[in-house]
Amino acid sequence: MRVAVLSGAGISAESGVPTFRDDKNGLWARFDPYELSSVQGWERNPERVWGWYLWRHYLVGTVEPNAGHRAIADWQKDADVTVITQNVDDLHERAGSSPVHHLHGSLFEFRCAHCNKPFHEELPAMTEPTIEVEPPVCHCGGLIRPDIVWFGEALPQGPWRHAVDAMESADVVVVVGTSAIVYPAAGLPEMALARGTAVVEVNPEPTPLTPYVTLTIRESASRALPGLLERLPTLLK
Structure with a gap:
């Protein structure tokens, strides 16, 4: 997967x-x-x-990576996982994820x-x-x-290209902890949905993306992500 x-x-x-x-x-x-x-x-x-x-x-x-960061890193044992982040910290890397593409x-x-x-x-x-x-x-x-990336500056082309490629090739997209209002990053799940790819949103609060996703999980990342990969086939039926 x-x-x-x-x-x-x-x-x-x-x-x-x-x-x-x-x-x-x-x-x-x-x-x-x-x-x-x-x-x-x-x-x-x-x-x-x-x-x-x-x-x-x-x-x-x-600070240290939390259970959400660690869960995403653990998914690499059973799936081909690409992390695209709007965050400027290194918590995904410290949790063990690779590759991680920093859009900002x-x-x-x-x-x-x-x-x-x-x-x-x-x-x-x-x-x-x-x-x-x-x-x-x-x-x-x-x-x-x-x-x-400051206000008004373009996103780095390398990470953006990797992000688009990941959306085009993914079997499932998991969107976690994002407000879905900062473009062009917010357009990435829309690309996946347009291709018919399942998009799972993990967020305690609704976002502008919520009405369009395949599945919404109203929990924090640290609660929702551990074990999520194993449950996805059942949840997406």
């Missing part, structure tokens, strides 16, 4: 990774997300943007904002959030930025 998994913020939230929307009272709550996640925000205040992403980089490193980049990859050369030097430890931190400087003189 070929399984394509599309994961979103919901699965990582169960590990304690807060989404921007969850930070109602924290240090960063007073900032517009666009200020911290756009080329324009970076150009206006790279120290603030770097401080935000360095803190998230550190925070994600302190990764908090663990960095590059020069000027010459695009990857940056692999060790980053300073950050035990407390700091509003502004000086970004490292590339050998070309450009500033190092997180290799994240």
